[in-house]
Amino acid sequence: MISEKMRPLVENNSVIRIMFEEGNRLAAIYGRENVFDFSLGNPNVPAPQEVEDSIREILDEEESTFVHGYMSNSGYEDVRATIADSLNRRFGTSFHQGNILMTVGAASGLNIILKTLLNPEDEVIVFAPYFLEYNNYVRNYDGKIVIISPNTVDFQPNLDEFAEKITAKTKAVIINTPNNPSGVVYSDATLTRMAEILTEKEAEFGTKIVLLSDEPYRELAYDGVEVPYVTKYYANTVVCYSYSKSLSLPGERIGYLVIPDELDSSEEVFTAATIANRVMGSVNAPSLMQRVVKKCIEKGAEVNLAAYDRNRNRLYEGLLSCGFSCIRPQGAFYLFLKSPEPDEKAFCEKAQKYNLLLVPGSSFACPGYVRIAYCVSYEQIERSMPAFEKLAAEYGLKG
């Protein structure tokens, strides 16, 4: 009954989702508090109070037909202007509302821009480790994923291999910084060199290559690390943003695309992306949440970053003292642990014996590592430490 394209997706239903169900199964046996589920990127920090306040104010102040009604397919003009101003204040950019397209989260934003750009067989480059769902987004438009192998020294992208793998068919490059799953923030040096390579290759092949910056974790950066704004490095950049993490609204599906004036054929791309938003059935981003975003920006709402930071420090120190090794994450809410045995899936299975649910790095095109999502309660991290210690002991690791 189902299409050929959907068949492999049904067969390989997301590993992460299966893990989620395994967590429920274990919780039913051992009790939820004794299962240490580090598998899902579902924010545990509540939305800032400004979200609820904004919703109530909007209901008090505005007409129902305005709050819940259709607007331009690209979103409410005043919301888009507020977002542009906020970006300009924080990053020294010069955006205006005509650069902002409201979307049903960053995932829908990525789909919209890929539909806008890709012809069949066009190549899209990604850097391992990366969110494997990008493969599906690219395949939706008959593009081809080209994977750059991971640099496991510092998890900055491997730019030599990148330069080699760009071809005349390369239409887009997807980056994700702060990175899921490594927690690494791509540095100023990385983005500078990446932009140089892209500019050289555009000239060499006489093509346009669009850098898609998927940034749902932009506001989740620790130790004062700066997350460079990618449009400042390379003109042909489109930013895919979501409020899933910065306002803890993952279920609400609210985000935006930034399509800067500097992008080649910017207006045409903006128009096409707005139409793609419509014809793919989103029509527009959810209306009430668009209005909430505007109020939250005006109120300066921020998620409780300190809670994630506390988790990060506790987990990182705890794992090191067990004898595990991993790079210190600078952003997002993931820690990417080196598996003590080459087959990280076997390691995940051993971890499961201690009710520890981790995601194998193969799910991010980076075997030999596992992802630990620390968007969980601090208590879960505390309570999981003896389990991690036993797991380390099984490998003869020492703190």
Added chain:
Amino acid sequence: MISEKMRPLVENNSVIRIMFEEGNRLAAIYGRENVFDFSLGNPNVPAPQEVEDSIREILDEEESTFVHGYMSNSGYEDVRATIADSLNRRFGTSFHQGNILMTVGAASGLNIILKTLLNPEDEVIVFAPYFLEYNNYVRNYDGKIVIISPNTVDFQPNLDEFAEKITAKTKAVIINTPNNPSGVVYSDATLTRMAEILTEKEAEFGTKIVLLSDEPYRELAYDGVEVPYVTKYYANTVVCYSYSKSLSLPGERIGYLVIPDELDSSEEVFTAATIANRVMGSVNAPSLMQRVVKKCIEKGAEVNLAAYDRNRNRLYEGLLSCGFSCIRPQGAFYLFLKSPEPDEKAFCEKAQKYNLLLVPGSSFACPGYVRIAYCVSYEQIERSMPAFEKLAAEYGLKG
């Protein structure tokens, strides 16, 4: 820069949208109250009070991480169960939560099920007059639209031509009842015969043909007319529903698919559609609005149908007394007027001289007619009547 597939869409940007901009232009010149914009299907009736009440209650009662968080890609289980129960009570069906998939409105639901079903070159049959956006939805998955010509006697679908045009490549049929733009409700006799034809043709070709029932106007039916529930006529039916009109929430993008147990390979189709919801980037339907839908069903919330009905009667009687002719609409909020000259685009241009904005039937594959959307204020209808009279006089029509 943009893809080949997007190019024609950018070139032929929606006529309805251009009309919307023309409305704004005229309003700037003549004042909003002197422009009679009947072009857009944007509900003017406010959401029922239960929507606002439900939002406030949910904020009072529930945790932020639950209300705004991720859930299963198919939606909250309790919301889906409530919807299934409500359908069962009203239509004598036997759905359960496993048949309901929450979507980002009906447009996204249609996209999801088309992605689930279509292989390239598969044919999808539609009945003129129809919402031309279906063409874009079908092309998203490289399917081919097959149009059945309109039956302008009573605007029930032309079933003889339908039977002739079904081929071994026919994968789906889209119907929309109550219909946009005709306002007609497909009758029991129509659906009975349609189901017979589909069953015969499935047997003849050894194929499965899925009937997609796009039902955003289901609750907008007048004069006590019954809108038959399509799954009761034909097993291979999927219903695409939206709360855009029944709760006046078009901007919120909240709806669902019904994938009945009776559908061939029902579980596989449900799983594939859930994955399609994820990989196309919707991920899930907006979470707060899912919760609102549940409460609104429990409270028995209904849109103010009497307001639309009053508009319908005033407009219908008014147009008839001008000498225009049209079928009396039974549902939705559209009236499909016969153009007094064969070229209905020329008629729309003449109407525009009187600040009347109507949509040509060509935009619904039905030239010779025009769509008048009466989801506007009663006052607009009242005030527009002298303009319609002058327009009728220009054609020498008599009441």
